[in-house]
Amino acid sequence: MGRGFRTKYPNVKHKDFVTHTILTKSSSPPTTLTSQHPSAILSGKEPRSFKEAMRDAGWRKSMQDEIRALENNSTWNMEDLPPGKKALGSKWVYRIKYKSDGSVERLKSRLVVLGNHQKEGIDYNETFAPVAKMVTVRAFLAIAASKH
Template sequence: MQDYVCGRRTLHQSSSNSCAFPMSSYLSLEAVSPAYQLFLSTLSSIQEPQSYAEVVQDPQWVEAMEQELQALNDNQTWSMVPLPAGKVPIGCKWVFKVKYRANGEVERYKSRLVVKGYNLKEGIDFKETFSPVVKMMTVRVVLALAAANQWCLHQMDMSNAFL
């Protein structure tokens, strides 16, 4: 649940992660099987790092960062060039996520180095953007065609995808 913001705090709330409407007041685990309760507790037991200082203390996260940098180098994502006069480089930051299997086991520690694109100014730093994203209607059409034609479908996870 640390991925979600719980509204704005008021002066009357403490500085901890308190919330005006806590989920525990509305949800109960009574009807949930013990196996699923264990799965849910596993999800919240591993905290994703919030800073680089936290990351360097855990070899699993360091390995995830090394894998990301290796993938970026292998895919020739960038090349070193001199910065044009009067231009400021765009910063980047690390994003960390724990990926789980369906049974609740940790599949892998995933890190991504992402550019801080929100620092760009339209017309100065870029003229247009294009980010291909599949629409849900397209997914439904493909699934309907596969079902109608009895095609076999396979799911796969790409650790690094570049266009």
């Protein structure tokens, strides 16, 4: 049997979560969802390429918002490349974000660098990603306060 014809069962690990999987076919007519992105609902799928995304006004606005956010957060700078160096590539990743009731919340676009082309010592020297849980921060502050 093909993938579309198999009986679908909910994952036991996710029984406490709301999932948007179809368990059985319903005889009732489909409900229409209203959203600010009607073409995304009609197609029901995320674009797989930049060319596909550019055909839809909702996805174009989402990409503009992402570029504006990157610029506002000073995430990147436009620089001239050193002689003999090539720029790393990038690609757009598109996702439709849903509300808990299944309606479309927003269209999300992310611009990601193709980091698999990076070489240590050439494209980067070290990796630093600070991550701290609030519980750890509180414990650290409590110990510091108790030791004056």
